[in-house]
Amino acid sequence: MSNAHRLAWMDAQIRERRYPNCRMLAERFSISLRQAARDIEYLRDSMGAPLEYCRLKRGYFYTESSYVHGHVVITEEQRQSLSYLADRYARLESDHARHLARLFRRLIDQSNDPAAELVLPLFPADPGELAMFDTLSCAIRSFTKVDVTVVSADDGVLQTIRLSPYHVYAHQLDNYVVGYCEPEGRIRFFAVSRLQKAERTEVPFDLAPLLKDASIVPELLSEPDFCLCTL
Structure with missing residues (x-):
């Protein structure tokens, strides 16, 4: 039985305030105390569970009730696809590719190999850009305008624009948002990394009245005159 079932049982026991511990986990699933301890360490360190040990109750509890535990159910076809992707990404030289390869392997590894219990490194990403991406995505889903402050690529001047965002596209190593700009009345692309501020x-x-039946597709990003409409 995989540790996903054991961790799900631990989570349920904690939520029922039964204060499970290593011995209870080991007896319930007929595993060693060492393996039970590793499962608890994985729940805390790799899955971010706010676990604390209560000496009075001799078991574990959550310090934050908002924590949500979950696991991914993967079909055989998905497992094969992830295995293929892990192999392909492992052959690339970038850190992003190696991180993805390890992530895919971790998703499909159901063994007790200690190497599988390694904590994956965080993807290198700027917190400000992540917050900007989240703001734009929320605005797109809710169809609400955003006021964005953009740094011009030509002279570095800040410009404030009211944007009706249509979509966020990934192109090479950057993300771009496309939308209708006021007051100039044009549809433009902006590199998310050049946005200094975005407020919904x-x-x-x-x-609909602006785009009509047209569809803006990612291929537009590679058009020769793309830079003419991009700050």
Whole structure:
């Protein structure tokens, strides 16, 4: 039985305030105390569970009730695909590719190999850009305008624009947002990394009259005159 079932049992026991411990876990699943301890360490260190040991109750509890535990169920076809992707990404030289290869292997590894219990490193990402991406994504889902402050690539001047965001695209190593700009009345692309600020408004928008039946596709990013409409 994989540790996913054991961790799910631990989570349920904790939520029922039964204060499970290594011995209870080992007896319940007929595993060694060492393996039970590794499972608990994995729940705490790799899955981010806010675990604390209560000496009075002689068991574990959550210090934060908002924690949600979950596991991924992978079909055989998905396992094969992830195995293939792990192999392909492992052959690439970038840190991003190696991180993805380890992530894919971790998803499909159900063994007790200690190497599988390694904590994956965080993807290198700027917190400010992640917050910007989240703000734009929320605005796109809710069809609300955002006020963005953009740094011009030409002279470094800051420009504030009211944007009705249509979509966020990934191109090479950057993310781009496309939308309708006010007051100039044009559809433009902006590199998310060049946005200094993005604030959602309560003003709704409807791009249908502007886009009509047209579809903006990622291939536009590689057009020769793309830079003419990008800050």
